[in-house]
Amino acid sequence: MSDDPEGSAPPPSERAAIRARLAGERAGTEERIAALERDFATIVEANALVAVDDEHDPDGSxxxxxxxxxxSLLAQAREHLSDLDQALDRLERGDYGRCDHCGTPIPPERLQARxxxxxxxRCAALP
Structure with missing residues (x-):
């Protein structure tokens, strides 16, 4: 666990709830990835036997x-899964809930939403 001079690391009782929430979101994201992979495979499969000319076929484009x-949705879901894995790692290290840029605690409302x-x-709004 990292040093936490300001006491911002979540207490053990709260860590269990955070871990459960992250794990639940991770499971939902894995389900979404599986569904998107099926959708993508269906699209590819449906067009595999059809000679589609995107430029001249009205359905091609x-x-x-x-x-x-x-x-694109699949790539976003995979990135979100990676982000959740990193959040779980930060939780285990004791760094969860602290801004990577300025080091201040991330508001609980932001962590609830994201x-x-x-x-x-403040740092998320910076260009």
Missing amino acids: STAFERAHVA PAATTCV
Whole structure:
């Protein structure tokens, strides 16, 4: 556990609740990834036997858009899963809830809304 001179690390009783919330969000994100992977595979499979000419086929551009959209959502979900894993690591080290940029505690309301947040509201708003 890291040194915590300001006492901002969550107490053990609160850590269990935070861990459970992060684990629940992680499980939900894994389910979302699995669903998006199925959706992506379905799109690819549906178009595998069709010679789609995106430029001239009226459905080609919408199919390409749909495939790109699902791929983007899948990438975002995988990134969120990584963020949650890092949040769990920070919790174990005693660094959870502290801004990576300025070191101040992240408000509980922000952590409730974004459990994997690494910055306080002020630092998150910086360009």
